[in-house]
Amino acid sequence: MPSLAGLFFWMNRKIENINKITVTKPLKLDCGKTIKDFPLAYETYGKLNNNKDNAILVFHALTGDQFVAGTNPVTQKDGWWVTAVGPGKAIDTNKYFVICANVIGGCMGSLGPSDINKETNQPYGLDFPVITIKDIVRAQESLLDHLGIEKLLCATGGSMGGMQLLQFCATFPDKTFSAIPIACSSSHSAQNIALNELARQAIMADPVWDNGKYFLKNTQPKNGLAVARMVGHISYLSEQGMQEKFGRKLQEKADYEFSFDADFQVESYLRHQGRSFVERFDANSVLYITRAMDYFDLSKQYKGGLVEAFKNQSTKFLVVSFSSDWLYTTKENKDIVIALNASGADVSYSEIETDKGHDSFLLNEPEFLKTLKGFVESMHEKFKK
Amino acid sequence: MKQEFKVIADLLPNNTRVLDVGCGDGSLMNFLIKEKNIETRGLELDQNNVQECIYKGLTVIQGNAETELYQFPDQSFDYVVLSQTLQAFYKPDKVLNELLRIGKSVIVSIPNFGYWKVRTSLLFFGKMPVTKTLPNTWFNTPNLHMCTIKDLYNYCENQNINIKKVVGVNENNTSFIKRSNLEIKNLFSKLGIFLIG
Numbered sequence: 001m002p003s004l005a006g007l008f009f010w011m012n013r014k015i016e017n018i019n020k021i022t023v024t025k026p027l028k029l030d031c032g033k034t035i036k037d038f039p040l041a042y043e044t045y046g047k048l049n050n051n052k053d054n055a056i057l058v059f060h061a062l063t064g065d066q067f068v069a070g071t072n073p074v075t076q077k078d079g080w081w082v083t084a085v086g087p088g089k090a091i092d093t094n095k096y097f098v099i100c101a102n103v104i105g106g107c108m109g110s111l112g113p114s115d116i117n118k119e120t121n122q123p124y125g126l127d128f129p130v131i132t133i134k135d136i137v138r139a140q141e142s143l144l145d146h147l148g149i150e151k152l153l154c155a156t157g158g159s160m161g162g163m164q165l166l167q168f169c170a171t172f173p174d175k176t177f178s179a180i181p182i183a184c185s186s187s188h189s190a191q192n193i194a195l196n197e198l199a200r201q202a203i204m205a206d207p208v209w210d211n212g213k214y215f216l217k218n219t220q221p222k223n224g225l226a227v228a229r230m231v232g233h234i235s236y237l238s239e240q241g242m243q244e245k246f247g248r249k250l251q252e253k254a255d256y257e258f259s260f261d262a263d264f265q266v267e268s269y270l271r272h273q274g275r276s277f278v279e280r281f282d283a284n285s286v287l288y289i290t291r292a293m294d295y296f297d298l299s300k301q302y303k304g305g306l307v308e309a310f311k312n313q314s315t316k317f318l319v320v321s322f323s324s325d326w327l328y329t330t331k332e333n334k335d336i337v338i339a340l341n342a343s344g345a346d347v348s349y350s351e352i353e354t355d356k357g358h359d360s361f362l363l364n365e366p367e368f369l370k371t372l373k374g375f376v377e378s379m380h381e382k383f384k385k
Numbered sequence: 386m387k388q389e390f391k392v393i394a395d396l397l398p399n400n401t402r403v404l405d406v407g408c409g410d411g412s413l414m415n416f417l418i419k420e421k422n423i424e425t426r427g428l429e430l431d432q433n434n435v436q437e438c439i440y441k442g443l444t445v446i447q448g449n450a451e452t453e454l455y456q457f458p459d460q461s462f463d464y465v466v467l468s469q470t471l472q473a474f475y476k477p478d479k480v481l482n483e484l485l486r487i488g489k490s491v492i493v494s495i496p497n498f499g500y501w502k503v504r505t506s507l508l509f510f511g512k513m514p515v516t517k518t519l520p521n522t523w524f525n526t527p528n529l530h531m532c533t534i535k536d537l538y539n540y541c542e543n544q545n546i547n548i549k550k551v552v553g554v555n556e557n558n559t560s561f562i563k564r565s566n567l568e569i570k571n572l573f574s575k576l577g578i579f580l581i582g
Contacts, residue, residue: 318439337446338456346426349446350435371436378442 018066018073018109019043023142030295033129041109042101042143045069045085046093053383055149056091056376057176058100059137059157059164062289063232063281065108066100069093074108075280083364090373091156095380099147103164104139105131105289107282111139114215114282124284126212131288133160133296137167144175151177153383154376158182158361159328160289163296166336169317170298170309178316178379180372182361183325185332186306186339187297192327195235196290199228203283212284225283226274233273238324238357242266299339306339313345316382318375320368321351322360348375389576390416392552392559393466393492396580397421401463404428404487406450407470411438418443426462428453451475454483466492469518469576471537473527481546490549490582497553499533499571518575534577535567541581550580 019042026036043066048055058068060080069085071078085091085098102110105128113128120127144152155176157165162184169179185192206224208214214221237245246266250256253263262268302308317340321333330351340347352368354360360368390413397403399421405414408427411434417423427445429435438445448456450467451474465488467480472495474480484491496518497503506514513523521527532540534553541548551562553574562570562577 316444334448334456341446341456341461342458344461346444347446348435348439348444349448350432350439351447353432367432367436371439374436374440378440382442 020109021143021146023139025142027135027139029129029135030132031130035104035111035129038104038111038139039109039115040101040104040111040139040143042066042099043068044100044147045098046096048097048147048149051384052149053153054095054380055097055099055147055152057140057144057152057155057168058085058091058098059155059161059168060100060103061157061159061161062293063229063277063286064161065106066102067108068098068100081362083362084369084372090369091376092373096153096376099143099149101140101143103136103289105136105285105292107285112282113212113284113288123215125215126284128284128288131292133163133167133292134171134301136292137164137171140168141172151175154178154180154379156180156182156372157184159184159358160293162328163293163298166298166309167296169313169315170301173313173315176315177383178318178375180318180320180375181333181336182320183322183328183333183358184336185328186309186336187299188294189332193294195231195327196294199231199290200287202227202231203286206283209283212287214283220278221283222278225278225281225286226271228283228286229274229277229281230270233270235327236357236359238326238355240324240355241357241359244355306335307342310340310343310345313340313343315345316379317345317347318371319347319349320361320371321349322356322358322365322368323351323353324355325358325360327358388554388557388559389468389494389578392554392578393468393494394420396492396550396552396578397423397464399423402426402461404457404462404465406454406465406467406484408434408438408443408445410434411441411443411445413466413468414438414443415441450480454480454487457487459486460489462488464488464490464492468494469496471495472530472532475529477530478540485546485582488582490580492578492580493537494576494578495532495534495537496528497534497571497574497577498531499535500575501572504572516575533571534562534574535571537577537579538562538564538567541579546581548579548581552578552580554578 020039023038023040026034028034064080067079068081069079087094102108104111106112113124117124162181165181203224206221209221249265251262251265251268298309299305319337321330337349350371402424405427408429414425435447465484471477503514553560553562553570554576555574
């Protein structure tokens with residue numbers, strides 16, 4: 001087991017070799033501060049064709065990164081959306097040019113709280129400005145210019161990726177021909193905020209966190225961060241899915257051990273998820289990104305509410321929800337559809353029947369993947385004309 | 386192409402905006418787009434049908450017409466089409482009101498329970514009729530509120546719903562139905578197609 005400090009060194013070294021642009025245009029953030037000359041890390045898959053009509057932008061979720069498909073070069077694990085993106089997959093990288101950028105506030109190469117603040121020569125920590133989903137999306141605009149793409153064939157994302165997508169469509173109404181928001185919401189509900197607060201409090205309650213200054217000791221509040229991840233994982237599964245997967249099964253033992261070790265498989269699973277997360281994610285990044293999600297309320301940005309946000313959309317939408325998702329429910333996704341309908345936008349909607357909960361969009365859900373593939377292909381046919 | 390779809394297409398002017406409620410696999414929408422340059426949207430309950438529509442590049446919303454028509458704004462479509470489903474709703478009168486709220490005009494087709502074969506089946510055999518347009522038996526039929534062309538005609542008049550055109554369909558024959566020929570057409574039409582609103 002490598003030491004965490006060593007691990008961080010290793011991560012940073014690897015991160016030097018990933019694709020980055022420097023965004024020189026100053027970006028005035030919603031909080032009032034301005035950032036400029038900041039790094040934006042990204043990855044692409046497939047090739048942009050000569051007509052430049054096959055580009056698909058993917059927005060990643062809370063704990064995702066730019067490594068959508070193939071093998072993540074930093075973690076050496078599968079990209080987070082290998083079920084849907086890759087050669088021959090629903091979003092076929094033999095046909096389409098897939099782009100994904102790491103969100104600002106993140107920890108995979110884009111400007112984030114673990115980066116060095118040039119003014120202090122120390123990592124930002126809590127000096128990092130509080131960012132919003134709108135800031136995150138606006139920071140990514142330069143990437144499309146850099147790649148020479150005027151209009152995307154499609155943009156998509158699940159969960160927080162879907163929120164970025166809704167913001168993207170509202171802020172840049174002509175940038176994409178079609179859009180697939182998946183399992184998301186146009187504003188964070190009280191329950192969403194509460195769960196994020198639980199995650200943040202877990203991190204901040206860890207003494208190692210030290211007001212966000214743990215980097216001075218080259219360490220991480222790994223206990224708190226692991227608990228934060230466990231909270232997340234519970235919310236990504238459905239009650240039924242969890243019961244089917246784990247039930248009351250014991251972890252490699254015949255009977256209770258009358259201790260607080262992980263007797264149950266579900267405990268062992270959560271502990272494992274927590275442990276592996278601290279090896280790849282920065283605690284302060286979780287604070288900043290969950291805050292951005294909580295502040296997200298698209299209707300608040302527009303006087304006429306959500307309908308106004310989607311006014312004059314020529315983008316063709318496909319909204320997808322999952323029946324057992326209690327984090328971003330069918331109802332919340334339908335509200336997006338209703339607003340799009342009311343604003344006269346072209347919107348399709350599908351609710352995928354599954355017991356896999358919010359996580360479904362990352363899993364091998366055949367009905368979902370078929371729908372995704374069918375939509376992207378038919379949109380490509382239309383966009384080509 | 387089903388005879389019914391041809392009649393519906395003939396009732397629709399070019400370049401209009403149409404909502405197809407219970408659009409199935411989208412064949413009517415496809416036909417309307419190609420033949421009449423109509424802008425279509427569909428509402429469909431069945432997951433496989435929704436997928437089929439999406440594959441065809443059609444705009445479709447998965448949902449239940451009985452409970453989810455509220456999401457469409459008032460008068461947001463030139464026409465709303467409901468093909469042979471009215472009788473399957475728990476509250477067909479409420480659904481009809483919703484259709485009239487959403488569409489400037491509404492096209493509703495119904496399998497005619499007044500068709501002579503249906504009447505004779507009940508009269509001579511004493512059994513609930515099973516025909517091509519009514520293929521299910523009494524215990525598994527989705528049809529909760531069967532009606533005749535005459536019933537719907539009277540209903541519209543009583544509710545002050547403007548009847549613009551009514552077409553009776555029997556095999557490949559179609560004919561216009563008015564108050565004056567209602568009795569005879571109600572006997573010889575398998576299907577009634579109403580343009581109202």
